[in-house]
Amino acid sequence: MxxxxxxxxxxxxxxxxxxxxxxxxxxxxxxxxxxxxxxxxxxxxxxxxxxxxxxxxxxxxxxxxxxxxxxxxxxxxxxxxxxxTQRRMVRDDLNAVAASILPAGTKRIDPSPDELEALHNLVFTGHSKPAGWRTDPDHLPPLGLNLGGQLAGYALSAHHGGLFWLSELAVHPDFRRQGLGRALTRLTLAQLRGAGASQVHLYVNDDHGQHAPRLYEGAGFKTHRLTLRYVKEN
Ligand SMILES: CC(C)(COP(=O)(O)OP(=O)(O)OC[C@H]1O[C@@H](n2cnc3c(N)ncnc32)[C@H](O)[C@@H]1OP(=O)(O)O)[C@@H](O)C(=O)NCCC(=O)NCCS
The missing domain is CATH 3.40.630.30 (Gcn5-related N-acetyltransferase (GNAT))
Incomplete structure (x- = not known):
C-alpha cells in the first residue's frame, strides 16, 4: 500500500x-x-x-x-x-443579514491571543481543539465583545477548502442570555460577507445541547446533515 x-x-x-x-x-x-x-x-x-x-x-x-x-x-x-453527533449547518443569502446591534454595555474589541485562549479553555473544557486561529492563514481576524471590562465572547471564522466557515463561537458563562451570541453570529456573517462569502458553513456538537443550534437557526442557518463521529483509542 x-x-x-x-x-x-x-x-x-x-x-x-x-x-x-x-x-x-x-x-x-x-x-x-x-x-x-x-x-x-x-x-x-x-x-x-x-x-x-x-x-x-x-x-x-x-x-x-x-x-x-x-x-x-x-x-x-x-x-x-x-x-x-455533529450537525452541519449552512446559511445562504448573506445579503439579507441584519445589521448587528450590540447588547447594552458591550464593545467590539480585537481580543488578545491570551484572553481568547483563556476563554476558549473555560468554555470548551475537555475539548483539546487546537487553536488554529493563531497560526492558520485561513482564519480571519478573531471578533471579540467586551463586557464588564473583560472578554465576554468571541467568534472565529475561516476561509478553508473553498468554503467560508464560522469555526468557533463562545460566550462566557457569566454573560449568557443577553444577546452576545446573536450579536457575534451576525458580526461573523457580516465579516465573512465582506471577505466574499455568499454562503457560510458550520459544525455544531449536538451533545452540547440545543442552545447553539437554536442560536444558529435564529440567525438563518439550516441543518444540512447529521454526522456521527466514530472514535477509537488506538
Ligand atoms: C451557545 C452560546 C454561544 C449562546 O450564547 P448567548 O450569548 O447566551 O446567546 P444569546 O443570548 O445571544 O441567545 C440567542 C439565542 O440562542 C438560543 N439560546 C441561547 N442560550 C439558550 C439557553 N440557555 N436556552 C435556550 N435557548 C438558548 C435562543 O434561541 C436565543 O434566542 P432567544 O433569547 O430569543 O430565546 C453560549 O451558550 C455558549 O458559549 N455555549 C458554549 C459554547 C458553544 O456551544 N458554542 C457554539 C458551538 S462552537
Missing part, C-alpha cells in the same frame, strides 16, 4: 490505483483523523488495518454522515465506538 501527501496536508493511502482513504495525525495532541472519500466496501478491512497501524497511540476519529452504512459497520468491526 503506497501513500501520497496532498496540498491540504492529508495523507492518502493508495490501494492499487485508487486513493482509498485519507488520514491525518496530530501527534502533539495525540489525535488522528481518517475518512474514506474514495473507498469501496471490499477494501475496508485492509484499509482500516493499515490506518490503525499508522496511527498507534492516538485517539482516532472518523466523522461519517449518518447515511454511510458500510463504512460505519467496518469501523465498528475494528473497535470504533460511536462518539459525538
Amino acid at each position: 503506497a501513500s501520497a501527501i496532498s496540498d491540504d496536508g492529508m495523507v492518502y493511502l493508495l490501494l492499487g490505483e485508487r486513493a482509498a482513504v485519507c488520514l491525518y495525525a496530530d501527534t502533539p495532541h495525540r489525535y488522528g483523523f481518517l475518512d474514506f472519500p474514495y473507498a469501496v466496501p471490499e477494501d475496508a478491512d485492509a484499509l482500516l488495518k493499515a490506518v490503525l497501524s499508522a496511527l498507534i497511540g492516538l485517539r482516532v476519529e472518523c466523522p461519517l454522515p449518518s447515511e454511510r452504512v458500510w463504512e460505519a459497520e467496518a469501523l465498528l468491526r475494528h473497535g470504533f465506538q460511536v462518539g459525538r
Whole structure:
C-alpha cells in the first residue's frame, strides 16, 4: 500500500490505483483523523488495518454522515465506538443579514491571543481543539465583545477548502442570555460577507445541547446533515 501527501496536508493511502482513504495525525495532541472519500466496501478491512497501524497511540476519529452504512459497520468491526453527533449547518443569502446591534454595555474589541485562549479553555473544557486561529492563514481576524471590562465572547471564522466557515463561537458563562451570541453570529456573517462569502458553513456538537443550534437557526442557518463521529483509542 503506497501513500501520497496532498496540498491540504492529508495523507492518502493508495490501494492499487485508487486513493482509498485519507488520514491525518496530530501527534502533539495525540489525535488522528481518517475518512474514506474514495473507498469501496471490499477494501475496508485492509484499509482500516493499515490506518490503525499508522496511527498507534492516538485517539482516532472518523466523522461519517449518518447515511454511510458500510463504512460505519467496518469501523465498528475494528473497535470504533460511536462518539459525538455533529450537525452541519449552512446559511445562504448573506445579503439579507441584519445589521448587528450590540447588547447594552458591550464593545467590539480585537481580543488578545491570551484572553481568547483563556476563554476558549473555560468554555470548551475537555475539548483539546487546537487553536488554529493563531497560526492558520485561513482564519480571519478573531471578533471579540467586551463586557464588564473583560472578554465576554468571541467568534472565529475561516476561509478553508473553498468554503467560508464560522469555526468557533463562545460566550462566557457569566454573560449568557443577553444577546452576545446573536450579536457575534451576525458580526461573523457580516465579516465573512465582506471577505466574499455568499454562503457560510458550520459544525455544531449536538451533545452540547440545543442552545447553539437554536442560536444558529435564529440567525438563518439550516441543518444540512447529521454526522456521527466514530472514535477509537488506538
Ligand atoms: C451557545 C452560546 C454561544 C449562546 O450564547 P448567548 O450569548 O447566551 O446567546 P444569546 O443570548 O445571544 O441567545 C440567542 C439565542 O440562542 C438560543 N439560546 C441561547 N442560550 C439558550 C439557553 N440557555 N436556552 C435556550 N435557548 C438558548 C435562543 O434561541 C436565543 O434566542 P432567544 O433569547 O430569543 O430565546 C453560549 O451558550 C455558549 O458559549 N455555549 C458554549 C459554547 C458553544 O456551544 N458554542 C457554539 C458551538 S462552537
